[in-house]
Amino acid sequence: xxxxxxxxxxxxxxxxxxxxxxxxxxxxxxxxxxxxxxxxxxxxxxxxxxxxxxxxxxxxxxxxxxxxxxxxxxxxxxxxxxxxxxxxxxxxxxxxxxxxxxxxxxxxxxxxxxxxxxxxxxxxxxxxxxxxxxxxxxxxxxxxxxxxxxxxxxxxxxxxxxxxxxxxxxxxxxxxxxxxxxxxxxxxxxxxxxxxxxxxxxxxxxxxxxxxxxxxxxxxxxxxxxxxxxxxxxxxxxxxxxxxx
Amino acid sequence: xxxxxxxxxxxxxxxxxxxxxxxxxxxxxxxxxxxxxxxxxxxxxxxxxxxxxxxxxxxxxxxxxxxxxxxxxxxxxxxxxxxxxxxxxxxxxxxxxxxxxxxxxxxxxxxxxxxxxxxxxxxxxxxxxxxxxxxxxxxxxxxxxxxxxxxxxxxxxxxxxxxxxxxxxxxxxxxxxxxxxxxxxxxxxxxxxxxxxxxxxxxxxxxxxxxxxxxxxxxxxxxxxxxxxxxxxxxxxxxxxxxxxxxxxxxxxxxxxxxxxxxxxxxxxxxxxxxxxxxxxxxxxxxxxxxxxxxxxxxxxxxxxxxxxxxxxxxxxxxxxxxxxxxxxxxxxxxxxxxxxxxxxxxxxxxxxxxxxxxxxxxxxxxxxxxxxxxxxxxxxxxxxxxxxxxxxxxxxxxxxxxxxxxxxxxxxxxxxxxxxxxxxxxxxxxxxxxxxxxxxxxxxxxxxxxxxxxxxxxxxxxxxxxxxxxxxxxxxxxxxxxxxxxxxxxxxxxxxxxxxxxxxxxxxxxxxxxxxxxxxxxxxxxxxxxxxxxxxxxxxxxxxxxxxxxx
Numbered sequence: 001x002x003x004x005x006x007x008x009x010x011x012x013x014x015x016x017x018x019x020x021x022x023x024x025x026x027x028x029x030x031x032x033x034x035x036x037x038x039x040x041x042x043x044x045x046x047x048x049x050x051x052x053x054x055x056x057x058x059x060x061x062x063x064x065x066x067x068x069x070x071x072x073x074x075x076x077x078x079x080x081x082x083x084x085x086x087x088x089x090x091x092x093x094x095x096x097x098x099x100x101x102x103x104x105x106x107x108x109x110x111x112x113x114x115x116x117x118x119x120x121x122x123x124x125x126x127x128x129x130x131x132x133x134x135x136x137x138x139x140x141x142x143x144x145x146x147x148x149x150x151x152x153x154x155x156x157x158x159x160x161x162x163x164x165x166x167x168x169x170x171x172x173x174x175x176x177x178x179x180x181x182x183x184x185x186x187x188x189x190x191x192x193x194x195x196x197x198x199x200x201x202x203x204x205x206x207x208x209x210x211x212x213x214x215x216x217x218x219x220x221x222x223x224x225x226x227x228x229x230x231x232x233x234x235x236x237x238x239x240x241x242x243x244x245x
Numbered sequence: 246x247x248x249x250x251x252x253x254x255x256x257x258x259x260x261x262x263x264x265x266x267x268x269x270x271x272x273x274x275x276x277x278x279x280x281x282x283x284x285x286x287x288x289x290x291x292x293x294x295x296x297x298x299x300x301x302x303x304x305x306x307x308x309x310x311x312x313x314x315x316x317x318x319x320x321x322x323x324x325x326x327x328x329x330x331x332x333x334x335x336x337x338x339x340x341x342x343x344x345x346x347x348x349x350x351x352x353x354x355x356x357x358x359x360x361x362x363x364x365x366x367x368x369x370x371x372x373x374x375x376x377x378x379x380x381x382x383x384x385x386x387x388x389x390x391x392x393x394x395x396x397x398x399x400x401x402x403x404x405x406x407x408x409x410x411x412x413x414x415x416x417x418x419x420x421x422x423x424x425x426x427x428x429x430x431x432x433x434x435x436x437x438x439x440x441x442x443x444x445x446x447x448x449x450x451x452x453x454x455x456x457x458x459x460x461x462x463x464x465x466x467x468x469x470x471x472x473x474x475x476x477x478x479x480x481x482x483x484x485x486x487x488x489x490x491x492x493x494x495x496x497x498x499x500x501x502x503x504x505x506x507x508x509x510x511x512x513x514x515x516x517x518x519x520x521x522x523x524x525x526x527x528x529x530x531x532x533x534x535x536x537x538x539x540x541x542x543x544x545x546x547x548x549x550x551x552x553x554x555x556x557x558x559x560x561x562x563x564x565x566x567x568x569x570x571x572x573x574x575x576x577x578x579x580x581x582x583x584x585x586x587x588x589x590x591x592x593x594x595x596x597x598x599x600x601x602x603x604x605x606x607x608x609x610x611x612x613x614x615x616x617x618x619x620x621x622x623x624x625x626x627x628x629x630x631x632x633x634x635x636x637x638x639x640x641x642x643x644x645x646x647x648x649x650x651x652x653x654x655x656x657x658x659x660x661x662x663x664x665x666x667x668x669x670x671x672x673x674x675x676x677x678x679x680x681x682x683x684x685x686x687x688x689x690x691x692x693x694x695x696x697x698x699x700x701x702x703x704x705x706x707x708x709x710x711x712x713x714x715x716x717x718x719x720x721x722x723x724x725x726x727x728x729x730x731x732x733x734x735x736x737x738x739x740x741x742x743x744x745x746x747x748x749x750x751x752x753x754x755x756x757x758x759x760x761x762x763x764x765x766x767x768x769x770x771x772x773x774x775x776x777x778x779x780x781x782x783x784x785x786x787x788x789x790x791x792x793x794x795x796x797x
Contacts, residue, residue: 022480028559028562028563068361091572092573096503100502101505101511155495182425203429
């Protein structure tokens with residue numbers, strides 16, 4: 001019997017058709033997605049990779065809330081011009097704690113995968129407050145309310161706990177002190193500042209990101225996040241041979 | 246509208262709505278310090294409105310068994326009206342955000358009005374609001390006629406339609422409050438996703454229950470596509486939205502997957518939302534409305550089979566072409582590219598099948614703007630799928646990715662294919678549903694057609710130009726071997742195209758408004774009401790001339 005003859009019979013069975021569609025449609029996803037969890041080389045090893053601090057995570061959530069990903073990618077492709085424009089191409093390990101990833105799909109604005117450290121905090125604050133103050137032709141929206149809005153910290157422990165459930169290695173200590181650490185990271189002279197470097201490493205930036213120490217705003221969080229982009233691990237700056245063993 | 250509900254169904258409806266009001270109340274209290282609380286209140290208010298509506302008809306006389314000799318079209322009617330409302334709203338927001346890229350300070354200094362929050366309002370409103378409502382409404386209509394069976398009850402179709410719209414409203418209002426998962430085309434948060442899961446499974450069960458009652462031995466090809474649309478969207482939605490909420494009282498969740506696995510899952514979802522929402526569903530629409538309107542049988546049964554299974558199989562592999570040259574392993578990228586190229590065969594088989602069906606009816610295409618909408622849709626479907634396969638080639642993608650070319654490609658499909666086939670189908674179905682001889686104004690259909698076509702062409706050409714210029718500027722080197730242009734240089738070069746795009750979008754929006762007015766006037770103008778015909782009943786005993794259905 002020809003395949004068309006077979007089909008002539010199949011299309012008389014609703015359940016047969018249903019199972020057929022499920023079967024045929026499942027194969028592609030299973031073959032392409034399942035091995036990404038099992039093949040070790042998919043994500044490089046980077047022992048120096050650190051997790052986001054509570055303040056950076058809060059900033060990341062503001063980045064998501066405002067839909068920044070609609071116009072900014074965080075994925076430098078393995079193309080010469082991209083590497084020369086933005087820096088070393090992105091590695092999978094660099095977003096291994098990103099739930100969800102923010103690779104993006106469109107560059108109405110430039111890529112931000114390695115924006116961290118490229119501009120000063122003051123530049124970021126001025127730019128976010130009104131992009132056209134620093135770049136007259138910018139088409140980015142102004143986010144002037146970030147400077148005026150206090151950052152919510154009372155639920156940060158719950159955020160870290162949920163992150164741990166999905167696989168980010170936050171310790172009990174980090175979870176318990178999430179709110180204090182968020183405050184401390186933007187208040188270098190406060191008693192809470194030391195805890196941040198103690199828990200997240202010496203290299204963690206502790207600064208009054210929005211220029212107003214003692215006042216924790218959403219601007220602090222988003223600038224802290226932008227300044228750490230591309231700087232959670234040095235892996236991308238090493239040669240390929242060092243990274244992939 | 247809901248007068249055909251039986252006593253028992255009215256009681257069930259009240260029960261469901263009371264449950265929903267309770268859920269709203271719980272979320273309102275649990276999320277009182279969170280945007281979630283607002284959504285709890287919104288659900289509660291929607292449920293209360295529903296309760297009042299059901300109570301207002303509760304003591305109306307019950308419908309007689311005579312209703313069972315007719316198809317049940319009330320939810321379809323309401324769905325078509327909702328689709329037109331979402332179309333005008335979604336197109337308006339789309340054009341608004343297009344102008345925001347020309348005039349970025351048009352945000353009233355408010356968070357909800359900035360590009361980043363409004364962009365998903367646009368995409369959700371047009372894809373899920375307009376497209377989804379049109380799909381659900383037409384699927385009820387087509388399913389009944391091609392199966393010669395009435396929907397099994399009166400309550401379930403309303404639950405699916407209204408529940409789905411509740412999801413859309415939660416999504417759109419959520420973005421403006423900053424509630425988003427940031428997964429493109431899957432932005433709604435966990436509680437809205439769970440709600441859609443319930444609605445969607447009910448939709449599938451409704452479909453299967455109706456098919457089980459069919460009097461046609463064969464399931465017509467339109468229903469294969471509608472079934473693939475329902476089934477695969479359920480799979481995609483479930484896997485891509487796996488997430489852990491921060492707490493019960495928080496709208497925020499963290500996706501289960503991270504980094505590269507999350508990226509692959511997201512674009513497996515994203516590309517197949519295009520495939521099974523924006524392609525399969527609307528092919529279902531096309532396979533019914535195009536042959537009926539043209540008065541011609543589908544050109545080839547075999548081409549239908551090849552294209553259906555080809556699309557169902559190949560598409561699911563293609564998502565990784567969104568991640569060329571990224572940190573996704575190259576073997577997955579290569580698979581994605583390969584299957585994207587093979588996908589052209591079933592895609593063009595569908596487009597050819599549609600266009601060849603019109604053989605012998607080209608005079609109607611010339612004279613009838615409704616059929617011309619469908620014809621142009623098939624042409625754009627062919628163009629867009631060719632472009633899609635082309636853009637999936639790695640070396641082409643290195644230029645096009647991240648640029649406006651992608652935006653142009655998507656809109657060639659969304660405006661040229663999805664919206665055109667939908668408007669064509671709506672212009673066909675509205676007179677049938679409301680028993681009118683024709684649309685209120687055929688001239689306005691003609692006006693809409695040309696506005697839509699002009700808007701699409703202007704939009705797509707603007708984005709092709711800007712995308713290719715952008716891509717080339719980013720990779721141009723000067724004589725000394727360094728990059729020739731800064732990013733800002735490319736941004737400045739985009740401005741004229743952003744203006745042109747916003748004008749193209751405006752033309753398309755105006756067409757949508759004309760269409761909504763025409764549909765509204767057709768419904769309102771009571772004159773020339775036609776008697777029922779054979780297409781209104783499963784058994785052709787109603788009198789009037791028998792009308793052959795494409796299932797025969």
